[in-house]
Structures are given as structure tokens and as C-alpha cells.
Amino acid sequence: MKSCIFIFFFLCLLGTLRAAEEDDWSLEESPLYEDGLDDVYDPLEPLNRLMFKINGVLDKVFLVPISMAYERIFPTFLQSGIANFVCNFFSPVAVINFILQGDGEHVVKTTFRFIINTIFGFFGFFDTASKIGLQKKETSLGSTFKKWGAKPGPYLVLPFFGPGSFRSSLGKIMQIPIDPMAQITLFNYKKNTRRRLYYVIYGANIIVKRASMLEIMMELEKTSDDMYVTTRNSIMSTEK
Secondary structure, three states: OHHHHHHHHHHHHHHHHHHHHHOOOOHHHOOOOOOOOOOOOOOOHHHHHHHHHHHHHHHHHHHHHHHHHHHHHOOHHHHHHHHHHHHHHOHHHHHHHHHHOOOHHHHHHHHHHHHHHHHHOOOOOOOHHHHOOOOOOOOOHHHHHHHOOOOOOOEEEEOOOEEEEHHHHHHHHHHHHHOHHHHHOOOOOOOHHHHHHHHHHHHHHHHHHHHHOHHHHHHHHHHOOOHHHHHHHHHHHOOO
């Protein structure tokens, strides 16, 4: 499965470079290197729209029903606890990203958040660290690339990973191997139980995030003339 995703990703990359060649698009003039572009660069729009439709079908068939059931079955306090637990589980990869970004302050804060919530918050179910002033800060490998000066690049929709800029899409794929918790669980091939634990927590993370977007996405679907364009513009506006 992982090899298929990587193969598809590099095919998308090849397609991007091919489109650039056909449009006489030089690297120095590309969105990878220039800021302040008014238009979203989407040379793979036909392929992106296809992947957007496939992801949309999977979303409606699987994620939406599961997310709605999750919201109905679990009380609010339990949903909050699950979200805290999942966030705590992925805290070590956030620490790695803050190290790569040279953000010493949040390396220390996020490390202490993980330790405190793991020990005193029942493995993160309770966000004890926030109560003593250690607030959570979101980050990702895409944010790290941005900190290093990488430009967003073209818009890209990947299967399962979803939409984003070329920069954030690359970050989504490469973040899993650098995640310390993934190394302990997912890549420990002799420990099937640990791998299943990672799949369960990763799946729970997807459901938690999708459940939080249910009302917003339903409203957008009602008001948007073209969900692909609406989603693309919304995502790329945050990528600059």
C-alpha cells in the first residue's frame, strides 16, 4: 500500500513537470520560487478533479457516516478526551518538526506537554498541560518546509492524503517516517499489536478531524457552485 502511494505521488510530480515543460514554464518563474501570486497554480486540474471526486465518494460512503455515528454515540466529554489522546500521541513528531524549524521554545513546551499529559493526563486523555499554561501549537512537516523557504508550488490532490499544495502534500507523505511513534509502532514489523495500535489511533485521528468539519462541509456543499474550486482556494490561501 505504501509503495503504491509513493508511486502515485511521483507520477503526479512527473505530470507537474511535464505540464510545466508544455507551458514553457521555467523553474525560476514558477510558483515554487515566487510570492504574491494572485491565481492558484493548478496545472494538474483534470487529474486533481478526478482524485477529488474519488476522495469525495470515499468520504461520503465511509467517513461521513462513521463521523456522524461518532458524534451521536459518544458524549462531548468523551469526544474531547479522544481528541486530546490522539493529539498527545502525535506530539513527538511535532517536537521533531519544531527542532527542524529551530524553534527551541516550542521544542521545550511540546516536550513537556507530552510528558505531563502522558503521566498526569491518563496518556493524554486529559489536557492537563494546558491548565498550567502549556498551550498546544500545531505544526507539520509542510510548515517546516515553509520555514526553510520552500514555496507552496502547484495544487495537488492525492488519494487518501487529500488536497494541498505540493509542499504540504510532500510533508504529509514524508512526515510518517520521521514520526517517533510510527517508528515504535507502525515500522516495528515483529510487533503486529503495535502496528494495529497505530492504525487505530491514525484512524481515530481522521474521524476526529472529519467530525469537527461536518457542519462546515455540509454548509459549503449547499452554498458552493464548485466544491473543487472552493476547497482549492481555501486551502491555497493558507499556504502562502
